[in-house]
Amino acid sequence: MSTNTNSLYDTDYGLWLASQIDSIRSHRWEELDIDNLIEELEGLNRSNERELESYLVIILTHLLKWEYQPQARSGSWKGSIFNGRKRIARLFKQQPSLRPRVPEFLPEAYADSIEVARLETGLPADVFPAECSYSPSQILDIEFLPGDSELPD
Structure with a gap:
């Protein structure tokens, strides 16, 4: 996970979410912000x-x-x-x-x-x-x- 993705979570949730969806669709697992994804799934x-x-x-x-x-x-x-x-x-x-x-x-x-x-x-x-x-x-x-x-x- 890049620092940029992590900071996106804090500064632009919509853009962070779009980037996570794109990473999943493209099977770019290394780009996923796992900790924040887990938090969001638990919240859902x-x-x-x-x-x-x-x-x-x-x-x-x-x-x-x-x-x-x-x-x-x-x-x-x-x-x-x-x-x-x-x-x-x-x-x-x-x-x-x-x-x-x-x-x-x-x-x-x-x-x-x-x-x-x-x-x-x-x-x-x-x-x-x-x-x-x-x-x-x-x-x-x-x-x-x-x-x-x-x-x-």
């Missing part, structure tokens, strides 16, 4: 994990609101739940190894969703169960909604 994996957790928070927040504030149910909540589930399904298509990790992300995502649901509904946090009562399969099931799934008239 963490980014996918954060994306999964973020969509779990959105889904769980709306499931809680749906269940604990039924008089305020809306198509918007239903749409957010649907959208989050579709996004997670796409993420699993790209990275199937994330699917079995959902239970690992659930406790923190659920804790965050309680806080958001509390802020958005005005309900006290202790109204919501301390631990998530939805299974991973329910959370990801495109059809699942807790309680009465119909919108009020």
